[in-house]
Amino acid sequence: MNGVTLTLRTLYHGESALARELVAAADRHRAEHEVHHVATDLAGWSREHVGLLARTGLDYGLDLATDAQPSAPGLPFADPQRATGDRTVRDVAAEVIGPHPESGPLLLLDLRALYLTASGNFLSWEMLAQVAQARKDGRLLGLATACHPRTLRQLRWVNTQLKTLSPQILSSL
Amino acid sequence: MVDEDRIAAPWGARTPYAPGEPWPVRVDGQLQDGIGPDDVERWVPTASLLHSNGDAMDIAVRDGRMVGVRGRAGDRVNHGRLGPKDLFGWQAGASPDRLTRPLIREGGRLVECDGETAMGRVVARSKELLDQRGPGSIGFYTTGQLFLEEYYTLAVIAHAGIGTNHLDGNTRLCTATAAESLKQTFGSDGQPGSYTDIDHADTIALFGHNMAETQAVSWMRILDRLAGASPPRLVCVDPRATPVAQRATVHLAPRGGTNVALLNALLHEIIRTDRVDHAYVREHAVGYEELTKCVAPCTPAWAAEICDVPARAIAEAAEILGASQRLLSTVLQGVYQSHQATAAAVQINNLHLLRGMLGRPGAGVLQMNGQPTAQNTRECGANGDLPGFRNWQNEAHIADLARVWNVEPLSIPHYGPPTHALQMFRYAEQGSIGMLWISGTNPAVSLPELARIRAILSGEGLFTVVQDLFLTETAQLADVVLPAATWGEKTGTFTNADRTVHLSGKAVEPPGQARPDLEIFLDYARRMDFRDKDGAPLVSWHDAESAFEAWKRCSAGRPCDYTGLSYAKLRGADGIQWPCTEQAPGGTERLYAEGFTWAHSEAAESYGKDLVTGAAFEEADYRVRNPDGKAMLRAAEYVPPHEEPTPQFPLRLTTGRTLYHFHTRTKTGRVPQLNAAAPEVWVELSAADAARDGLGEGDLVEVATPRGRVHARLRISGIREGVAFLPFHYGYWDTPLGHRPPDGAGRAANETTITDWDPVSKQPLYKTSAARVTLIARSEGQPSPAPTATASAPVRAHRTHGGQR
Known part of the structure; x- marks a missing residue:
């Protein structure tokens, strides 16, 4: 394990987690139509990143798709229509309370969690770009340059949703 | 006036011209049967209210009634011409089923009452909500069919009077x-x-x-x-x-x-x-x-x-x-x-x-735009933006607006974008909006996924006020219904899609206790006693012209600058395009002839x-x-649609309009010639899709999506393969149940549409649902009721007519 493989592995996990969390949030908040649809689209970006990281990893001696996944082999969250991850109390709660006001705070909590996961990825891409430059690794730098902006766009989307939705949700509790 | 059948020949005779030449004048008009030009007592200038083109016309008046219309020859927009909706649509206002008295819900039923009782109930509920749950519990959903003065007054009431962020127009569906x-x-x-x-x-x-x-x-x-x-x-x-x-x-x-x-x-x-x-x-x-x-x-x-x-x-x-x-x-x-x-x-x-x-x-x-006054909804800030194209993210713009209104900047909500319509309905669904005041629009037919919208509007926790001309599908679900005056019954200005401002005059009295929307809003502001920061009335104007003068002050120095206009100047004018200022007294034909003035960060709306x-x-x-x-230059990558066809729902469903109707047929469905031209819902498929499923012209079919079903007669048209088209005009006001379909399939296209909107403009997507079409009953020779002179023309069949006397 060196700095590059460590960062690739961190990113692989981070992008996998973000894809999974976006799909789960989209599924939990079907009644929040914009969150549902856009989170589903944005999960696609993270899945693309996961694929790129897996392919890149092979050239650095990493078989991320098989040995780095808790639920190997394959990517259980590759199907956007299928909710994955473990069912939590939160999932069950979301189904029971559906369109009622209590789902508002739940949505804010989910968005907050998405922001934290996405910001972790944002920083990891930054680190990958930095180590790529230090090692004069053009291929790795290209990967980071291609993926980093989309992570920022994911972050911005979550932030915009939080900013727009929180005044109403929090002031009506 | 016109002798040809303008239902059958909607665009009339040609008056050819070459590039750079003036468009020749052709004056179109229509008078009631038995009325000649000499019988007309007065001609009252206005412009079209049944689409966004802004065609200038005069209303013919005799014995206190509208008896016809004619295009204004000198106007820059239409050079005298009128379309079929305008030639016939003026008849709608005189329909016998106009609302003439306020209604309130008592014991689950709407009953007539006096104006004092109705407004008293609206005010009491507003104050109760403000007191107990704050300004965010009140929302306003307006239209693209009122006048500038009305939108501006409503925007001041909502943003600075109530202090809510929840104000949008149905312009969200058409022009956002x-x-x-x-x-x-x-x-x-x-x-x-x-x-x-x-x-x-x-x-x-x-x-x-x-x-x-x-x-x-x-x-x-x-x-x-x-x-x-x-x-x-x-x-x-x-x-x-x-x-x-x-x-x-x-x-x-x-x-x-x-x-x-x-x-x-x-x-x-x-x-x-x-x-x-x-x-x-x-x-x-x-x-x-x-x-x-x-x-x-x-x-x-x-x-x-x-x-x-x-x-x-x-x-x-x-x-x-x-x-x-x-x-x-x-x-x-x-x-x-x-x-x-x-x-x-x-x-x-x-x-x-x-x-x-x-x-x-x-x-x-x-x-x-799709609507006649949508431009004003936008510029007056009744559309989910702030008045005068001000930027909610720019503190200097907020301070400027606060100066115009003489209020504290903090009292104008600007912690986020004004709430868009679909989000307001979501808040109502969740219960955080407890009162929704709907003026001049019919969401129970026009919003997507109608079963959901009906459930929200009829929910126990939501107090709905509906202000309209007729007992629309939405009004039937309201707690208070306020009868409103319409085009030709009130004075005001409106602006078309190419920034042309017209003054619309009052030709006749509104029926019964119906009042201009402006009067209703001013009455509400008075009863709520909204004040500015010095204790003076927040809404200081009292009629259309004084409201226009107030708007001019708000528009000063902004892209939509009206300061060079006045009622006196608009009277008899042939259409003036904003910005119209002291420096450009004749208006401005084209924007951006000399650079992009409003793109600097200090000036930009967004x-x-x-x-x-x-x-x-x-x-x-x-x-x-x-x-x-x-x-x-803003780039965007292609992203696939959110609902793709599947084996179960193999077609792409798109909805749209026909020439002969406007919106939910509230007016056009009450006009004999227009109603006869397109009397009933239909669905279009291509010949190839129909043949594959063994369907023929006029067959009664079911259009189904994961959300709902519509029954309609099939028109085999020139539409592309794989696509079904449903017109969105048809609702239930002229069916036995009044506001909803019988159990099972309905006739409103929005029974079927998906709730999804563009994340940038928040405009609902009516063109990308997945659907299937299946046979219910054979036509037995009866063709589809779809018009034949327009995009719904059949591959072969009979011809739509009926506009000729």
Whole structure:
């Protein structure tokens, strides 16, 4: 394990987690139509990143798709229509309370969690770009340059949703 | 007046003209049976209220009643012409079932009451909610069919009186993307082009815009150019064989939801063939490199796969656009109500920036409206923006607005964008909005997924006030119904899609206790006792003209500057385009003739959004991207639609309108000639799709999606394969249940539509649901009731008529 493989592995996990969390949030908040649809689209970006990281990893001696996944082999969250991850109390709660006001705070909590996961990825891409430059690794730098902006766009989307939705949700509790 | 049957021949006779010549005058009119021109006592000037073209006309009055209309020969918009809806639609106001008394809900039923009781109930509920739950518990949902003075008053009441962020118009369904795309490209709303560009253009591209049916008079202008010397070439993007498509040099009929792919391919070709005006781009735009990079892989062959349009047709369209010297583009719901709405509309702005086709005769963009006064909803801030195109993210703009209203900046909600309509309904569904005041719109027919909307409107926790002319589907679900006056029964101004302002006069008295919307809003403001920060009344005006003067002060120094206008000046004028100021007393024909004034960060209405996610940029981002306040070339990647056809729902369902009706038929369904022209819902399929499923013309079929079902008679039309079309006009007010379908299938298209909106403009997507069509009963020789003179024309059959006496 060196700095590059460590960062690739961190990113692989981070992008996998973000894809999974976006799909789960989209599924939990079907009644929040914009969150549902856009989170589903944005999960696609993270899945693309996961694929790129897996392919890149092979050239650095990493078989991320098989040995780095808790639920190997394959990517259980590759199907956007299928909710994955473990069912939590939160999932069950979301189904029971559906369109009622209590789902508002739940949505804010989910968005907050998405922001934290996405910001972790944002920083990891930054680190990958930095180590790529230090090692004069053009291929790795290209990967980071291609993926980093989309992570920022994911972050911005979550932030915009939080900013727009929180005044109403929090002031009506 | 007119002898020909203008139901059967909607665009009338041709008056050909050549480029640069004035469009010849042709005065259209219609008088009631038995009334001749000499019988008319007064002619009262106004403009059309049944579409967004803004056709100027006079209402004929005799014995205190409307008896007809005629076009105004001298007006810049229509040169005397009128479309079928205007020739016949004036009859609607005199319908015997107009609301004449307020109604309140008692024991689950609506009962008549006096005005004092109705307004008392509205005020009591408002105060109770303000007191117990705060301003965020009250929302206002208005329209694109009131007058400027009414929107401005409502905006002041909502933003500064109540202090709620929840004010939007049904313009969200029709013109939100037009406004948003202009903000993304030019920094601020404001229509760049002018209808007079039709007189000069050598190429006219119509993107998702069936102008023949939505703005019939502007289509007459194009038809007259096509009939004259040196006619323009037309490029048409539409899945249906519309009258526009039939006259186009190139007609592209893409798969639903793929506009961005198609447009990126067109831009790819413009750049590849170097049809770029590099000097113009260098001087006036930022973002060229980003756009070039984004569209580099978007070849016609790539787009052909996604859009199911031949690559050579895409290349041919790009060649026509690239070779044009004077290019006019118009855009409407095929873009605005489809997937990636703003991203697509912005690519059309990009086309014009790349080609330097702005701000001169024949070179312009018309990001259109669907409604007559939608422009005013936008500029007055009744549409989910702030008045005068002010930027909610810019503290200086808020301070300026607070100065105009003499209130504290903090009392104007600006911690987020004003709430869009679909989000308001979501808040009502969740219970955090407890009162919704709906004026001049009918969400129980016009919003997507109607079963859900009906459930929200009839929910116990929501107090709904509906202000309308008739007992609409929505009014039937209300707690208080306020009867309103309409066009020709009140005074006010309104502005069309090319910024032309008209004064609309009062020709007749409203029926019973129906009052102008302005009067209702002023009455509410008085009863609520809204005050400014010095304790003076917040709403200080008392009638339409004083409201207009107040609006002028709010518009001063903004892109939509009205300070050079007055009622006196508008009286007898032939249509004046804003901005109209002391420096430009005759108005302004085209924006952006000399640079992009409103794109500087200090002036801009918006700092922009991510075109895919809708995420908002901040001021600092904007300054970095656009330090010198230029126009912005904004790139967007294609993203597939959210609901793709499946084996169970193999068709792409799109909804739209017909020439003969407006919105939910509240008026046009009560006009004999218009109702007879399109009396009942229909569905269109291509001949190939119908043949595959063994369906024939006139068969009764069921159109089903995962959300609902509609029964309609099948019209086999020239629509593209794989697409079904349902007109959205038909609801339930003239059916036994009044506001909802019987159990099972209905006739409102929105029983079936998906709840999904463009994340940038928040405009609902009515063009991308997946559906199936199955046989219910054979036609037995009865044709579909769909009109035959328009896009719903059959592959073969009978002819629509009935406008001739």
